[in-house]
Amino acid sequence: MNTAANSERLEGDPVSLWVATGGTTDYPALRGDVEVDVAVIGAGIAGLTAALTLKRAGRSVAVLEAARVGTGVTGHTTGKVTSLQRLVYTQLRESHGTDTARAYGQANEAALRHIADVVAVEGIDCDFRRVANYTYAESDDALALVHTEAELAAELGLPATFTTDVPLPFEVKGAVKFDEQAQLHAVKYLQGLSRAVHGDGSYVFEQARAQGIEEGSPCIVGLENGSVRARDVIVATNVPFGDNGRFDERCHAHRSYLVAGPVDTAPLDATFISVDEPMRSILTVGIDGVSYMLVGGEGHPAAESGNSAQRYRRLASFARDRLGVEEVAYRWSTQDGIPVDGLPYVGPMTPESQHVYVVTGLRKWGLTNGTAAALILADTITGRENPWAAMFNSNRAATAEAVKSTAGRETEATEAADVGDSSGVRTPAELAPGQGTVIEAAGQSTAVYKDAEGALHAVSAVCTHLGCIVEFNSADTTWDCPCHGSRFSTDGSVIQGPAVDALEAKPAP
Ligand SMILES: Cc1cc2nc3c(=O)[nH]c(=O)nc-3n(C[C@H](O)[C@H](O)[C@H](O)COP(=O)(O)OP(=O)(O)OC[C@H]3O[C@@H](n4cnc5c(N)ncnc54)[C@H](O)[C@@H]3O)c2cc1C
Ligand code: FES
Structure with a gap:
């Protein structure tokens, strides 16, 4: 059973900045x-x-x-369009060799050029901006990794340099910098x-x-x-x-979280990601005259849900303490597939x-x-x-060597899971508005959610993919499956697969 136990309100609307400001089709x-x-x-x-x-x-x-x-x-991304992906070239050289690392860089640079070309030719108004992208180091260990990545990426023909001049409002020891990268409004x-x-x-x-x-x-x-x-x-x-x-x-779902809030400063001509843990990804963007700072991180395999509310709070603290975000306006999470090799x-x-x-x-x-x-x-x-x-x-x-040297080195490292946000609620009557719980009755597992008005909504708790029992995610107000990462709305509809079918509707208890 997994229920909400977050008495303190989470800051921000639970929607991606891009979805909230992108209009609809x-x-x-x-x-x-x-x-x-x-x-x-x-x-x-x-x-x-x-x-x-x-x-x-x-x-x-x-x-x-x-x-x-x-x-x-894509509507829940950070928005970086870049071939600098933390320490990807060091990792790929180790797992697949130098030629693959080079080819990967070329494919990603070609994709970046393609996006720039499509934006120009089709006249797409999507805040596409050329910016530098940095992978930065705060510790000596990370600094050594950054030096290696910068040297290797330059050898591979990528627009890489090592620099100690990093335009962040806090001190770092150095960074790999890729010039002429980009960001966009994905929606x-x-x-x-x-x-x-x-x-x-x-x-x-x-x-x-x-x-x-x-x-x-x-x-x-x-x-x-x-x-x-x-x-x-x-x-x-x-x-x-x-x-x-x-x-x-061959692929497992990995989730990350983002918060975004207004700042007084103009958007930076750069995007950033840290080498040190906890990993933090940073981007600034101007939308309708407001400058927003985005901070992402807190990644984990979808199967290890932990306490999502705490994850948002840690990102909000970082945004406040390091980047001057007074109040989070938007928060969201999403998942992507991480290949084993x-x-x-x-x-x-x-x-x-x-x-x-x-x-x-x-x-x-x-x-x-x-x-x-x-x-x-x-x-x-x-x-x-x-x-x-x-x-x-x-x-x-996948070769055993590639799998071995990739394992445990997610694009974004897995961070320690908190204890889940279970409050020990056992009956629907005990639920506070915004909470959910799984109850067992007549041999069936039912997922029950109480909305803000106090109405109960029930669906089967049996994931339609392969039958695991879903858990309530109080921060995102979703039913999440701990087995392969399917996510469902409180009405049972599929948000993310592999499940294809909705959770079966049940009478409210
Ligand atoms: C937190 C986070 C931050 C990220 N930030 C970045 C970043 O800064 N830069 C970057 O390069 N990448 C980033 N990524 C990765 C990137 O966002 C994704 O890899 C990419 O958006 C995935 O695109 P897609 O087309 O595969 O999937 P999607 O955008 O999910 O598109 C798939 C579509 O298929 C639809 N669909 C599903 N099933 C069916 C069906 N049966 N019939 C019809 N339609 C269906 C879905 O509704 C969905 O719209 C990030 C990922 C995460 C998790
Ligand atoms: S059983 Fe596979 S995602 Fe739920």
Whole structure:
């Protein structure tokens, strides 16, 4: 059982800054059948980038989005568009060798250039800004790591230097600096991509959850009220859909948290991430005349939930003490797939698949990795060579050495889990507004939530993926599954997979 026990109110609206300020889209749901060259499932950065690239190459596409454009992981990102990803080159050299580290850097730099180009050509108003990106060190140990990363990245041909001149309002010992990186408003960027995709025989459908894929000639993607027939299908749902669990063992969901609050200073021309633990990721952005400071961190495997409220509080303290954020305005969390050997999976869904492709394991750096993945798949479908397809091969066998040297070195290190936020509530009557608990009655586990008005809402507590019992996350007001990271709203609807089906509704107790 896991319930809320956070008497002290958490600061900020429980919504991502990008979703809160990005506006919304209103594409139709799919009713009936359509036929296109390529069906793309998922309107995140990977799906929409692939769709637009294929449309530009003369293919008709249909994007199917279960919710609204940009409301998935991409709408909950930090917003850094960069090939400097903490200490990724040192890690990749160790796990895969220098050539792979070089190729990874090239793929991410190419993705960065692609995004800049799309923003310019399509005229997307998404606060895209070229900024420097820093990986900074506060301790001597971290400083040594930063020196190594800077030297290696420069040798690999990346825009890297070591510097002690780091524009942060607190003292650090030094940093790797990559010039000419970028940041953007992820929701506005995805909306711009979707506008460019929709029309001229191509479509974006919203509230259009794919329910099944039949591979054939053509492939058929089934939905509740229609279907898409297509030569090729791209599954860009972040957590793969229709993969029969093929990626469960090779990728695990890793969650992180963000807070954002207004500051008096103008946005910095830089973004930052720490080497020292606890890892902190920092970005500033101006929206509607207000400067916001974003701080991310507190990452952990989704299976180790701990106390989310405490995680938000630690980020808020850091934002206040180090960066001058008086009050948190927004707080949110999301998850991304971490591949066991440190590289994304992009390519055919199975070794036998001819026309169904997958993108997953973007390792919390999917704005560039997801873009690179989309370009790889667009090349594959249009019969062009792609220099990075083999590196991200979705059907590779991970070598034991690569898995070993990747293990425990998440993109963002796993931080100590707190004790869960259980208050020992055992009956619905004991719940305070905003709390939830799992009760056992008549041999069934039921997840019961009491809303702000005191009304009770009940759903089955049995996760629709593989049957684990969900737990209440009081800070995000979600039911989270400790097994493979599925997340559900209090009405039972799926927020994040691998679960596809909602938690079954139950009568309120
Ligand atoms: C806290 C955090 C911060 C991050 N910060 C950064 C950063 O600063 N820079 C960076 O490069 N990366 C960052 N990342 C990673 C990056 O945000 C992700 O890798 C990327 O956004 C994933 O994109 P996607 O297209 O795979 O998934 P999504 O954006 O989640 O898109 C998938 C879409 O598929 C839809 N969908 C799911 N199932 C179905 C179905 N059956 N039918 C139809 N649609 C379906 C979902 O609704 C969703 O909209 C961060 C990750 C986290 C967790
Ligand atoms: S996510 Fe797999 S059982 Fe819940």
